[in-house]
Amino acid sequence: MKITVVGAGAVGATVADNIARKQLCHELVLLDIKEGLAEGKAMDMNQTAALLDFDTKITGSTNDYSKTAQSDVVVITSGIPRKPGMTREELIGTNASIVKGVTENILKHSPNAIIVVISNPMDTMTYLTLKSSGLPKNRIIGMGGILDSSRFKYYLSEALKCSPADLHAVVVGGHGDTTMIPLTRLATLNGYYVSGLMGAEELKKVSADTMIGGATLTKLIGTSAWYAPGACAAALVESIVRDEKKVFPCCVSLDGEYGQKDICLGVPVVIGKTGWERIIDYKLNAEEQDLFNKSAEAVRSMNNVLATLSI
Numbered sequence: 001m002k003i004t005v006v007g008a009g010a011v012g013a014t015v016a017d018n019i020a021r022k023q024l025c026h027e028l029v030l031l032d033i034k035e036g037l038a039e040g041k042a043m044d045m046n047q048t049a050a051l052l053d054f055d056t057k058i059t060g061s062t063n064d065y066s067k068t069a070q071s072d073v074v075v076i077t078s079g080i081p082r083k084p085g086m087t088r089e090e091l092i093g094t095n096a097s098i099v100k101g102v103t104e105n106i107l108k109h110s111p112n113a114i115i116v117v118i119s120n121p122m123d124t125m126t127y128l129t130l131k132s133s134g135l136p137k138n139r140i141i142g143m144g145g146i147l148d149s150s151r152f153k154y155y156l157s158e159a160l161k162c163s164p165a166d167l168h169a170v171v172v173g174g175h176g177d178t179t180m181i182p183l184t185r186l187a188t189l190n191g192y193y194v195s196g197l198m199g200a201e202e203l204k205k206v207s208a209d210t211m212i213g214g215a216t217l218t219k220l221i222g223t224s225a226w227y228a229p230g231a232c233a234a235a236l237v238e239s240i241v242r243d244e245k246k247v248f249p250c251c252v253s254l255d256g257e258y259g260q261k262d263i264c265l266g267v268p269v270v271i272g273k274t275g276w277e278r279i280i281d282y283k284l285n286a287e288e289q290d291l292f293n294k295s296a297e298a299v300r301s302m303n304n305v306l307a308t309l310s311i
Contacts, residue, residue: 076116078095123299126142140264141250145248151171171266244272250267264299
């Protein structure tokens with residue numbers, strides 16, 4: 001098993017570190033355009049192997065895609081990160097060109113790879129990857145919904161004073177501050193609906209905090225988060241590599257599901273060795289479906305920008 005992570009910045013390096021610690025592959029390639037960055041971080045990680053007891057071989061590469069050949073899974077984190085006050089939408093012009101170029105180079109050497117997209121704006125970058133690659137839709141997966149759901153569980157656990165591991169809470173829709181939809185109606189604590197454990201206003205605040213969770217961190221640390229995104233991406237890769245059939249909210253191509261077509265949006269999917277295998281229908285109520293449709297409209301507007309770019 002061989003895995004490539006493109007982008008050796010904070011997110012990419014954290015993804016690689018998690019993958020190595022979990023021993024998800026025999027060979028892991030970390031690639032970056034900046035001279036020496038991937039090589040240095042790969043060396044640093046390799047020097048933890050004896051302490052952390054993993055045998056994964058980590059190779060760093062400065063833009064040499066031949067070293068990524070025959071990768072089974074590729075995680076794309078490339079692109080400029082968000083700065084304070086910057087929306088994910090504002091990243092589209094720069095990151096679209098980067099992601100398209102990365103995808104083309106990866107497929108020259110690994111035509112059978114499953115591609116996981118983290119680059120922002122994630123929904124549009126996932127859609128771009130699908131359209132530009134020509135790959136079967138099950139092999140293109142955007143990671144955003146897993147991260148948003150992890151943040152949802154964090155804020156719920158803080159409000160309820162409970163373990164996040166005891167919570168089931170899902171965010172669907174776009175991976176954006178105004179497009180994501182925390183499904184508060186369906187959130188449970190060990191099978192008990194959280195709406196019966198906290199007031200409506202408190203639950204509404206948890207939902208609002210979740211939606212600006214990324215922006216909150218960006219304001220605090222001056223750039224995009226990396227620990228949680230890295231852990232989420234590794235969990236997704238693990239379900240692929242080990243064929244775990246876990247259900248994760250991921251950005252995937254819709255063809256009528258949840259009332260939408262020709263768009264990539266976050267919905268619950270089963271993740272296995274071939275990528276995403278099927279979409280789970282959560283039977284949204286009228287209010288949730290209306291929010292989902294509005295989210296789709298906003299993401300589609302961003303997708304339309306792609307046609308205006310020279311990439």
